[in-house]
Amino acid sequence: MTNSIIHILLALTMPPLLLGVIGKTKAAFAGRVGAPFLQPYYDIIRLLRKGSVFSTTTSWVFRAGPIVALATTAVAALLIPFGAHQSPISFDGDMILYAYLFALGRFFTMAAALDTGSSFEGMGSAREATFSCLAEPTLFFALITLSRLSGSYSLSGMLINISFGVWLNTGAALLLLVCGMFIVLLAENCRIPFDDPNTHLELTMIHEVMVLDHSGPALAIIQYGAALKLFVLGAFFVHLALPYATGNSLIDWGLFVISMLELAVVIGMVESAMARLRLVRVPQLLVAAAILAAFSTLLVIR
């Protein structure tokens, strides 16, 4: 029960901090002081107080987009275990629900973008549709590998099972999986090299261009939802790459928070070191990720 409460509290409060850490890391690499760690919180609170402008073309779908995206990500956050702790909701087959919840959120985000009738937002929506369905098989190859390794049918069982001992036995498969899932993590969260959250050229954007017309509280919901999505997908990834566990509940929560922050620093480093890919290269990288994950599946299935 305590663990569930900590889980929910962390999911509610911590996500924007990751964005702050990423920003600070990028600033450090560029030799700047950078915005404070808590800047994303300030941004969200400021947006909540602002008024909204709605396009005359839009219908209820436009307003539903951010809401459904946030709600689906929040339910997914309850399915994924944080660190060595069971997730609050866990059952056989919850990994399928996890994957399909994100698809539901994406459905409404993309539909909301098309609702504005803007060709730029249509472009963003089409790109999101294309890239996300290429990312889907990678996740499923990863789930198959994890399910086979752990003998479990639920996310908690699959992910908590990973330990340094498992790494010693099936290091090759897990290494391939870490590479594949890191690519998917960056792509799904629209980070460099797939998308640049800070760009101002609508022609090249993906996620940011889909939400061009949202303003005020809706934009705050979108930004918070995006941070939560990074947090949830990051928690999945951290299990694979940094499977620390001590057995002490409190220390494990500390370790989880530290590894999430480490992940944010790594994402910041990647963003500082790389340029955005040309859009035509993105599918190739995503297919490469799927192939890496497929190799890892073959290694454990044989």
Added chain:
Amino acid sequence: MAQELVAASTLIFAATLLAALSGAPLLVPGLLSVSRGQLLATVLMLAASALGLIGAAVALISGSSEIFQLAWALPFGPAEIGIDPLSAWFLIPIFLITGCAALYARTYWHAGHYPHNVRKMTFFFGVMTAGMSAVVLARDGISFLFAWEIMALASYFLITTEDEKPEVNAAGTLYMITTHTGTLGLFALFPLLNLLSGSWLFPAAGSLTASSPLAAAVYLIALFGFGMKAGIMPLHIWLPSAHANAPSHVSAVMSGVILKVGVYGIVRTLSFFNAVPLWWGCSVLALGGVSGVVGVAFAIGQHDLKRLLAYHSIENIGIIFMGLGVALVGQATGSPAMMLLGMSGALLHVLNHALFKALLFLGAGSVIHATGTREMDLMGGAARRLPYTALLFGVGAVAICGLPPLNGFVSELLIYLGFFQGIQGTGGAAAAAAALAAPALALVGGLAVACFVKVYGIVFLGSPRAERHEASHEAGWPMLLPMLLLGSICLVIGLAPSLVAGPLGRVSLTVLPLLVTTAGLPLQELAPLEMITIAGALLLALISLVTFWYRRRLAGTVCSENVTWGCGYQRPAPRIQYSASSFAGMLTSLFAFVLKPQSHPPEIAAGIFPDRSRFSSHVPEAVLELVYIPALKRLYARFSGVRKLQNGILQQYVLYSLVTLVVLLAVSYF
């Protein structure tokens, strides 16, 4: 119990008879005006569907089976019809969808607007319904073929309702050729079964061994004959044009139910066998995977709304086949969990696809009615004028993508769980097949989301692209009511799948009698059905909570309206919106190796000012146009000599029959 069952079968037979006769009064000259006849037929069809649904539900709940012998004077031995849980399960979509479609047709294809073809359409609609019902009731090869042909021919006349249009006729002819090619397979199937079992009656479930070469031949021929009707890739060629050119409520029935009758044929045939070899399961799984991925890839490239939906039927049949494949692989490797999950996933998807595909076709019909075109690139902003249709179509779109909290998710989850059971199992080949199939199903899901965002966004959202095709009016209640019913069932199954778990388990047991011996495996223990309810309720609660909070927030801040942000462009027009083709552009180019998209780029004039020019792009039915037609042309050239036999003189044809009979007599004599 026995008395209950008699009542159930009586209800179903009465419903079948009522449906068959529903359009008959229209054919009697001078008896009724067209409009009154249509009204009477609609009422009769609704009564038939109510009776049939009650009968099927009673039979499903009681879970036992009954067989009746017909007084049938043909030289093929006894003819039987019967009802068991499998038949009852398929009767539910048959009577539900046809009832909905009949009510819809009364407004959509009203006698006042189509006086010249309403008689034909209404009559054959009833006949087709009765034909489908008879197919699933038949218990011997001969009655089955009779029913099958009645269904196939009636649907030909329904596809060609508007037979004055050349493209409708072409679609009908293609359908006629392919359906009879499939029937040819069935003509071979039943004699082979007769050789195996020694009777024209259907053998009992699990009574034939699958190891003989003859069994393999039966399996392959069934896959061909029934696969043609089900529209499995690469036998799907008739499906897109037939579904696009039939009236929308007929498309709803064809896509929702007739394809499922093909699936029924395969399931029934497979149920005869025990100890199926692994390659049966693997081949069904592979066919399903190919149909799923390629079907949805073709769908993405379409810009005709109904053609697009037709390709999605191919995709969903693929998903059903993947479920059947899991069940067969489970049977071959001795995994009852895989068998139960795969079979119940496939069977639930049969019902689910009937529900949401019929909903989508009826919704598409309303939009086409209101805009006067099937071309998505001319539509846009239909949600403003058709708010209820837009909402219900949205429910169907989310459901067909397999997204929670609707019904498509439940059946896909069962199939996925079957895959994961296979992955955990010890069988190397089974694990590998399941490990490849799960990501394929995930890819299908992702592509379906892309495709339905496109449909919903282009047709219902944004602003109208062409003034001439601006949506004019919301559909009337007889059109909305069936859609509302179908949409609500989608939601109920999605939120409370435990309701269908009992019947599903019983149906799976009739198909896979092996499960009985390894009993003690209720579906609820293998699949987290009550957790789906909790998660779905949680999701809906969170959505309502955030919505409530957001509305409160909006009330507290300044809200204003303005035009869409055009990124600085001063003269935006509806036509610069992203179109169906541009949305799909990236995906069609990724799948260009199968889709073979064609585009005709404009010529850029050399002068100072650009000239008027045109651009068009199109994804053809590549399998038909690039594989079948060239191959058939070559075949035609090679065998044109044989055509001398077909000279159009009736007397000679009668002579051929006589000669054949004499030869057969001689053969049987020696």
